[in-house]
Amino acid sequence: MNLLILTCLFPLLGWFILAFSRGRLAENSAALIGVGSVGLSALTAAWVILQFNLAPPPGGVYTQFLWQWMSVGGFTPSFTLYLDGLSVTMLGVVTGVGFLIHLFASWYMRGEAGYSRFFAYTNLFIFSMLLLVLGDNLLMLYFGWEGVGLCSYLLIGFYYSHRANGNAALKAFIVTRIGDVFMAIGLFILFLHLGTLNIQELMLLAPQKYVEGDSWLWIATLMLLGGAVGKSAQLPLQTWLADAMAGPTPVSALIHAATMVTAGVYLIARTHGLFILTPEILQLVGVVGAVTLVLAGFAALVQTDIKRILAYSTMSQIGYMFLALGVGAWDAAIFHLMTHAFFKALLFLASGAVINACHHEQNIFKMGGLWKKLPLAYASFIVGGAALAALPLITAGFYSKDEILWEAFASGHSGLLYAGLAGAFLTSLYTFRLIFIAFHGEQQTEAHAGHGVAHWLPLGTLIVLSTFIGALITPPLAGVLPQSVGHAGGEAKHSLEIASGAIALAGIILAALLFLGRRQLVNTIAASAPGRLLSAWWFAAWGFDWLYERIFIRPYLLATRLLAHDPIDGAIGVIPRLTRAGHALLSRSETGQVRGYALSLVGGAVLLLAIVLLV
Structure with missing residues (x-):
């Protein structure tokens, strides 16, 4: 099981090679690196899972310490991989299904511009998801959490020459970031009260620190739920998922099946001890x-x-x-x-x-x-x-x-x-x-x-x-x-x-x-007034985009237009304008005439003496 680190390193290495090749690799070479790196990760994961089942580690848990991440006061998170039954399951799903998707993508994406760029993004996606599911602390989990969010933006907007695709990627990024902010607030609360973000320590300390229904823990778990609904596209942050179909189809399979949308489910299951309270x-x-x-x-x-x-x-x-x-x-x-x-x-x-x-x-x-x-x-x-x-x-x-x-x-x-x-x-x-x-x-x-x-x-x-x-x-x-x-x-x-x-x-x-x-009955129903109304309503996914545009987007755009001529900004702008005016005035004194410079020195000295005598 000490090979666990290789399940993460292979996709990371694949990303590094593909990203820095700057598109110079042939399609066969890019496919070999992109698919091969995830394939090696899947094979390593299969071996680790086999060893985990045949010779379970003491207590059913295996940890692999990599290095100390930081040490700030009492905050000492590390990069440590944590393997138990839950992370074993997720490891198998991410690498196994991820490999099959990569293999299919090597066929599907043939002839597309940015072939090696596509596999660079997907390799980084797999690496980020593995960090998320194998991290032993919530900060490392959050690191992978943000990584899959970044990769989803890159992959949804892969065909960036079309404006609609870029908008879909931006929408996914912004909506999921809302959930991520909630999640970060939850992490701050947990660390403030329990002094750690190590998941297993949290599960032990929470019942000792909090009684059932404690208001601070209530807020913390609500914030964690906010992060989960953002990544897993649940109400009320579900609007990004359908538009994410702008990306290549293998990307849709990767996001929907093996990686990103399951992250919220994993987060709640992993922190179940907090939610039970x-x-x-x-x-x-x-x-x-x-x-x-x-x-x-x-x-x-x-x-x-x-x-x-x-x-x-x-x-x-x-x-x-x-x-x-x-x-x-x-x-x-x-x-x-x-x-x-x-x-x-x-x-x-x-x-x-x-x-x-x-x-x-x-x-x-x-x-x-x-x-x-x-x-x-x-x-x-x-x-x-x-x-x-x-x-x-x-x-x-x-x-x-x-x-x-x-x-x-x-x-x-x-x-x-x-x-x-x-x-x-x-x-x-x-x-x-x-x-x-x-x-x-x-x-x-x-x-x-x-x-x-x-x-x-x-x-x-x-x-x-x-x-x-x-x-x-x-x-x-x-x-x-x-x-x-x-x-x-x-x-x-x-x-x-x-x-x-x-x-x-x-x-x-x-x-x-x-x-x-011939679908005569359903066509008749769809052509009726109630049928047209319901079809339009459901087709627009119950109008959440319409609602959010009027509640959030339009007021925000109105505020930006109003603040474009903000008097406070205008008042602050007086300072650089005065500075520029003074510079322009003083630059005119640079005549290059020695007599003029000497006269200005004498005049300055007389002025200083007068001030001293008067004071």
Whole structure:
């Protein structure tokens, strides 16, 4: 396990070589470095995980001290890697799924300008995410947290020549920075009261320092939740995620499946001891997740862009994870995080294959009939879509999502349970709406299937992992996270599984009735006045961008226009103007005439003597 540091160093080295090559490397060389570095990281991670499982370290925890970061008074954070069951799970997801995405990207990005620049950014992204999940203290976690935020900005705006892409990158950066400021405030409060940011020390000291419901801890956990909702695109900071689709499709897969949006879930799970002491904030976590998953489901139901549909589905699935955290189903949240990484990476990569085959067309209504032309992409969408819809027994998503629903029921949170079931129905409906419209019906555009091992190997691997086989991978979370309340199960659990499975199947059947064939019924509903209103409202994702523009952006722009002629700034500006005037006046005395200089000296001396005598 002492090789753990190499999982971080390989992507960092890849970034260094690619970044300083200044685009001079050939595509094959750039792909070899970019994909190879993450591949070596994944292989090292696999070895570390194998050793961790075969010969568990004492107490189930392995730490690797690298160096002392700083020492300021009593503040002595270090760069130390911390490996337990939770970070082992995240390590496997980040490096394993990240490698498959990199491999697919080496095929997808061929011929694009900035090929080596793309892999430099993605390597740095993987490095930052590994720092986030392996750091033993919140400052090191925050360092990686900000790193993934920077890389998301660079990757979302990768096609920077288009203004809309730059705006989308800027929006993601600013919105997530709002959450990051909240998180930083939370860290300040924790350090002020507990004197450390080491995560394990915080978990031990918090119950000793704070009583349940303590106001300072309440504020601190609320601030941490603010950071989590920003990175994980939950209400009210969810508006950036759909616009992030401006980046290349492998970037969407990387952000949505293996890295950035799962960071908020990891943060809350890692600091669970703090949230347990503030049950009101923990309940708020569940409510935020439940509301987000339902609102995102309705928004996905009317989108026409294949990637935006998947973006809203990510928002919804992260909502399930927040719901699980809110009811204390810690292991179910991380289990769903893992299975979601499998099938969401599969769906995004398959959407990239479809977009590439259809000459960069992303409107599903301009596709149609693709199942014959793109059999691998179609199989990927069928398996990935079934896992997203939690089709019973055969998909990975069924086992993780039903665990969340059962925990919500067993903990007595009936409202959250109903929200989860409603979200399950919406998920089946919008997922198979996408599949039926894009892959069935009349063909609207010519499509050419992709070829090569970098194309089919990632898709094939993720297809297998998205089935029940992926659910057989059990995260080693025993002793790391608190025991959930609903593990006993029984007839009630089987009844809930049958109900949720029936709901998922009902959504698929309704999608077939509405979106296969001529779609006369759904067109009639959409053409009606209520249908047009709801479609426009949901298409705009419930109007949050419109609302925020009027509440925050326009007043801010108005303030900038008013302060452009600020009288205080004008008064301060008098000083440099007087200085410039004095300079201009005195420079005229530089005549070069010796008599004039001598006269000025004599006059100055007489003036000084007069002042002395008078005083």
